[in-house]
Every structure is written in structure tokens, then in C-alpha cells.
Amino acid sequence: MSDFPTDTPPGNVVTRRLLEQLRRHPKRVVFTEGEDLRILQAAALLVEHQAVAPILLGDRDRIRALAATHGVSLKFIHIIDPPKATDFALFCQRMENMARYRTLQVANPAEIVARPHYFGALMVQYGQADAIVSGNQSLPAAYYRALIQTIKPQPHVAKIFAVSLVLGTHLQHLGGDGLLFLADCGLIPNPTVEDLASIALETGKLARHFLGRPPHVALLSHSTKGSAATPDAKRMAAAAALAREQARCEFLEMEIEGELQADVALDPEAAEIKLPGADSRPPADVLVFPNLDAAHISLKLLQHVAGAQVYGRILLGLSRPAAHIPRTASVETIWGTAAAVAAEAIKFHLLYPDSDF
Numbered sequence: 001m002s003d004f005p006t007d008t009p010p011g012n013v014v015t016r017r018l019l020e021q022l023r024r025h026p027k028r029v030v031f032t033e034g035e036d037l038r039i040l041q042a043a044a045l046l047v048e049h050q051a052v053a054p055i056l057l058g059d060r061d062r063i064r065a066l067a068a069t070h071g072v073s074l075k076f077i078h079i080i081d082p083p084k085a086t087d088f089a090l091f092c093q094r095m096e097n098m099a100r101y102r103t104l105q106v107a108n109p110a111e112i113v114a115r116p117h118y119f120g121a122l123m124v125q126y127g128q129a130d131a132i133v134s135g136n137q138s139l140p141a142a143y144y145r146a147l148i149q150t151i152k153p154q155p156h157v158a159k160i161f162a163v164s165l166v167l168g169t170h171l172q173h174l175g176g177d178g179l180l181f182l183a184d185c186g187l188i189p190n191p192t193v194e195d196l197a198s199i200a201l202e203t204g205k206l207a208r209h210f211l212g213r214p215p216h217v218a219l220l221s222h223s224t225k226g227s228a229a230t231p232d233a234k235r236m237a238a239a240a241a242l243a244r245e246q247a248r249c250e251f252l253e254m255e256i257e258g259e260l261q262a263d264v265a266l267d268p269e270a271a272e273i274k275l276p277g278a279d280s281r282p283p284a285d286v287l288v289f290p291n292l293d294a295a296h297i298s299l300k301l302l303q304h305v306a307g308a309q310v311y312g313r314i315l316l317g318l319s320r321p322a323a324h325i326p327r328t329a330s331v332e333t334i335w336g337t338a339a340a341v342a343a344e345a346i347k348f349h350l351l352y353p354d355s356d357f
Contacts, residue, residue: 012309014167014179014210018339022051027130027342032120033137034058034079040072042335047076052342055129057082057116082119083110091122098150117146124320125151130345131321133338136329140186143324152319159195162186162313162324163203164299165210165340171306173266173283176216181207181286185295186313186324196239200288201246202316204254207285209347210340217243218265218284219258220294224274232290233259239288257281258288311336314344321345 029046031039034056040063043054055078056063067074082088088110095109095118112118117138123129134143148160161184169178183203188195200217207215219240223233240258247254263270265284272280289295302308311333315322323341325334 012167012169013177014165014311015336015339018336018343019049019051021343021346022339023049025346026051026053027345028053028055028128029131029133029338029342030055030057030120030123030129031338032057032116032132032134032143034116035062035066036136037066037070037072038329038331038334039136040067040070040074040077041331042338043077044072044074045331045335046338047073052338054078054338055080055123057120060084080119082116083114085119087128088113088119091119091126094122094126095150115146117143118150121146121150121322124322131323131338131341133323133325133334133341135324136327136334138327140324144187147315147318147322151322154317154319157198157202157317159188159191159198160315160317161188161191161195161199161202162315163206164313165311166299166302166308167311168302168306168308171308173268174308175266175285176282177211177285179211179285181210181215182295182299183286183288183316184292185289185299186315187292189292191291193235193239193242196236196288196290197242197246200239200243200256200286201250201252201254203286203288204247204252204256206314206316206344208252208254209344211285214253214255215285216282217254217256217286217288218260219243219256219288219290220262220265221259221290222261223259224261224264225259227261227274236290257284260284262287309333309336311340314341321348 029052035058046052057080060079060081063079091113092109095113120132124132163181163183164185166180168174174180181203183199204215204217219236221233221236236259240256244256264274303310313324321341321344323337325337
């Protein structure tokens with residue numbers, strides 16, 4: 001039996017909202033690194049609350065032994081050992097076909113498909129799972145490579161990027177609902193104006209889906225509305241202008257502003273001082289950072305110093321829902337991330353109407 005209670009909903013206001021959605025629309029989530037106690041515990045918790053049908057990749061005997069040792073129930077948890085799967089030969093053929101039209105160098109398709117990252121990505125691409133979660137035991141590059149080589153990209157998103165959900169109801173000015181969406185926290189080192197505009201729009205769409213209201217998007221800088229005329233500040237201002245124009249053309253419900261300092265974006269009192277005469281504004285829900293260093297450092301400070309709970313990264317720009325978790329992820333982070341990416345799958349066709357999902 002699992003140690004998780006079933007009488008009280010777990011988590012916080014955000015994850016409870018996700019669980020409510022998923023109980024009505026359960027989704028299948030594949031975890032590519034299933035031989036991990038944290039994954040087993042997170043999967044059991046999702047099953048007990050009838051939110052997700054977990055699929056664990058790995059050696060069946062080792063996973064069962066690990067679960068038995070720690071008293072974790074495997075009820076309704078599907079385990080697949082990729083080389084022994086009934087679809088292994090089919091996936092090998094599809095991988096070989098992909099190599100032809102994507103000009104990939106694939107000497108031995110079976111060797112590649114046997115890798116859990118690739119097998120899980122193929123499951124999602126071909127509809128055998130609704131979302132994928134990985135990264136708890138491997139470096140990000142291996143996982144990202146598998147996704148890029150097997151899952152179709154979104155045609156309107158130039159580059160794949162990552163969004164982290166940061167929850168901190170004990171912290172001041174952390175988004176209108178105590179939830180912040182930070183981007184890009186994982187992939188693009190130095191985004192261009194076009195990259196930043198795309199990040200702002202796509203993250204805004206994701207926030208709209210999770211919050212149920214038009215989000216407030218802020219493109220961050222060391223400058224606020226021309227207070228410093230540096231090239232980086234001008235880049236963020238140009239990206240904000242481009243994102244606003246694209247949002248207007250696409251009839252998207254979101255407020256986009258930039259360039260803004262972080263205190264102006266998050267603290268209404270600071271905004272009143274630094275922007276006299278401006279209309280009062282609520283705290284930003286989405287923070288778009290000028291580069292990967294700024295985003296990643298801010299994320300880690302919020303998590304490890306301020307005590308914020310982080311979920312994700314949710315990867316945007318792919319035609320299927322995917323998430324990356326760090327090797328240091330807690331059970332809370334893992335199951336919350338799985339719930340978030342599964343909830344994204346519920347309305348994926350509405351978030352991305354050009355997808356063939």
C-alpha cells in the first residue's frame with residue numbers, strides 16, 4: 001500500500017485546481033526514467049487521486065522490486081521495458097522513416113528506439129501517451145535531443161523554449177494568483193527580438209489556460225520605459241512592441257508590457273513611483289527574461305532562497321505536451337509537473353490550433 005492519504009486533496013491551490021480538471025479528463029503521462037523511487041511515489045499519488053494514468057519506462061522487475069521495498073502501490077501504473085514492447089519493431093520502422101525525411105544519421109534504429117527518451121517521445125508523437133515527463137536521472141541535452149528528433153515542432157514557434165511555474169503564496173507580489181510563469185528558463189541562451197516576442201505570446205497563452213483569465217505579461221530589463229538607453233533595453237522594448245502587435249492580429253486576450261524592471265512588473269507601489277501618471281496595474285503573471293542566465297538564476301534563487309515551489313519546465317514549441325524536471329526534483333515537483341503538463345494536454349488543440357494533436 002502507498003503512504004499517501006486519499007481523504008484530503010494534496011498540494012496547494014494550483015495543483016488542486018489541476019487535479020479537479022484531470023479527474024474530469026484523465027490523461028496518460030509517460031515517465032521515461034521509471035526506475036526512480038520519486039517517480040513511483042509521484043505516479044502512485046496521481047493514480048490515487050484519479051488524475052493521470054502513468055506509464056513508466058524501465059526494467060519491469062527492477063521497478064516492481066523498488067516498489068515492493070518501499071511499499072508503493074503499482075495499481076493502474078503501466079510499466080513498459082522499451083526493447084520488449086510489442087510496438088518496438090513498429091517504432092524502429094517509424095524512426096527509420098523519420099531519418100529519411102529529416103536527414104538524420106541513424107545507423108541502427110533499434111539501438112536508438114531502445115533508449116527510454118526516444119521510446120517515450122515516439123509514444124507521445126504517435127498517440128500512445130498524451131504527455132511526456134523526463135529529466136530526473138539524466139542531463140537535459142539527451143532528453144531535448146530525443147524530443148527534437150521525434151516530435152514535430154509547432155510551425156509558428158521558431159525555437160523550442162521552457163516555462164517554469166513558480167508558486168509562492170507566502171511571498172509578496174508573486175503574480176496575481178500567487179503563481180508566476182517564467183520564460184525562457186531552459187533552452188535559448190540569447191533570444192532575438194523575434195524569439196522574445198514568440199516566448200511572450202506562447203507563455204501568455206499557457207498562462208491564460210491555467211489562470212482562466214487574460215494574463216499580464218512583462219518583458220524584463222534593467223530599464224523601465226527608456227530609463228536606460230542600452231541595446232539590451234531597446235531589444236526588450238522592441239520585443240514587447242512586436243508581441244503586442246502579433247497579439248492584436250491574433251485577437252489574443254493578454255496585456256503585454258515592456259521593457260520593465262522586475263519591481264515595476266511585480267510591485268504596484270514601485271510602479272506608481274517609477275511611472276508617475278501611469279494607470280495602476282496588477283502584478284505581472286508572466287515574466288519574460290532577456291537571456292537564459294537571468295531566467296535560470298532568478299528561478300533558482302526563488303526556489304532555493306525564497307522557498308517558492310517550482311513546477312516544470314514545460315516545453316513549448318512542440319506539437320505534443322512535454323515537460324522536463326531537474327535531477328534534484330522532489331516528489332512534489334514531479335507529480336505537480338506531471339499534473340501541469342497533463343492539464344495542458346486537455347486543451348492542447350485550443351492552445352495550438354495548428355497542431356495535429
